[in-house]
Amino acid sequence: MAKKQNNTRASETIGAQPRLHQRAAEIQSYGTVSHALPLELEEPVRLEMTEQLNQLLADTMTLRDLYKKSHWQVAGPTFYQLHLLYDKHHGEQDELVDSIAERIQLLKNVSITIAADVAETTQIERPPRGREEVPVQLSRLLDAHQAIIRAARTLARRASAVGDDGTNDLVVSEVLRTNELQVWFLSEHLVDVPLVEAKRASTTAGSTQ
Numbered sequence: 376m377a378k379k380q381n382n383t384r385a386s387e388t389i390g391a392q393p394r395l396h397q398r399a400a401e402i403q404s405y406g407t408v409s410h411a412l413p414l415e416l417e418e419p420v421r422l423e424m425t426e427q428l429n430q431l432l433a434d435t436m437t438l439r440d441l442y443k444k445s446h447w448q449v450a451g452p453t454f455y456q457l458h459l460l461y462d463k464h465h466g467e468q469d470e471l472v473d474s475i476a477e478r479i480q481l482l483k484n485v486s487i488t489i490a491a492d493v494a495e496t497t498q499i500e501r502p503p504r505g506r507e508e509v510p511v512q513l514s515r516l517l518d519a520h521q522a523i524i525r526a527a528r529t530l531a532r533r534a535s536a537v538g539d540d541g542t543n544d545l546v547v548s549e550v551l552r553t554n555e556l557q558v559w560f561l562s563e564h565l566v567d568v569p570l571v572e573a574k575r576a577s578t579t580a581g582s583t584q
């Protein structure tokens with residue numbers, strides 16, 4: 376008996392060796408909201424909101440990464456300004472990713488995280504790996520913004536209807552407004568105006584000039 380006690384004590388000795396390669400069962404499954412919380416938001420509401428927020432998260436992560444792809448691969452006379460603008464928008468989208476993900480966690484669901492899961496979930500069209508021209512880059516980004524804006528408006532209205540004012544505020548004040556502003560900055564690059572010489576005004580009939 377005494378010998379067994381000694382062995383037990385030896386296995387509990389504190390050492391500097393890290394416990395590597397550990398695995399265990401999940402403590403919460405994806406797609407569940409398991410905790411009662413003092414949020415005055417019932418489980419069905421939190422489940423519905425977090426499912427839609429995870430879709431918004433996957434699409435926002437895809438748009439964020441599309442900005443980095445564009446930042447790295449942009450070519451041509453507008454390289455410098457677009458290289459900087461794309462990275463600015465990437466940073467702003469990255470902040471949205473964190474806000475959306477943490478809203479999902481505080482509502483006690485699990486945020487989508489890993490690229491493979493994002494790829495399976497996003498509704499945004501996958502671009503090729505290679506480089507594309509600036510107008511195509513801009514069009515892809517604008518298409519992604521449009522899809523997110525459409526989904527954000529729908530989600531905001533639904534959040535308000537079911538009493539989730541926090542989600543409504545996040546989606547309107549942060550997601551929607553950021554995406555709207557970025558659309559403006561991008562779309563102005565697709566307006567076909569002369570760079571050096573203004574187009575001549577067409578002469579009207581009877582004009583002396």
Ligand SMILES: [Fe+2]
Nearest residue numbers: 446447458462
């Ligand atoms: Fe960079």
